[in-house]
Amino acid sequence: MYGILYWLVAVGSATSWHLRQVRVLAELADERTYLGVPPVSWTTGPKSHWRVPLGPNRYLTHPWRLREALAEADRAEYGPMPEGRQLCYHCQLPTNEPIPVDAEARTNGVGQITYACPTHAPLYPTDQHPRTLTSAPATEHEGRR
Ligand SMILES: [Zn+2]
DSSP states (O other), rough: OOOOOOOOOOOTTTTTOTTTTOOTTTSSSSSOOOOOOOTOOOOOSSSSSSSOBBBBBBBSSHHHHHHHHHHHHHHHHOSSSSSSEEOTTOOOOOEOOEEEEEEEEETTSOEEEEOOTTTTTTGGGGSSOOOOOSSHHHHHHHOOO
């Protein structure tokens, strides 16, 4: 189980990603984000640390590869992205990040899927809470396969 993961990518290389549970900080031209980073020597948890140790010419993540890995994790976790925007079961607002929280299986094979926005997905009353991104991308990124 992982908490929040951050990747550093070149400015402007991650626009229009539209991945569920993924935020692109400073995506907008007039947006500023200050992100506290741990000292270079912090390379193990549980406190915030560098999973990939920082080094010369090795602080930016390749944006295409990262996007591919995140998109794969998105599909693995949440299934295919539904067509169009879906309404959140809780706030009834359309969301660009529809997270499936429940699927009603029907005999004819066409199930009704309940979606939630990222804010309300954890609130859905079920034993099986939506999981965060798996460790697959992180593992791949670190070359630990
Ligand atoms: Zn909602």
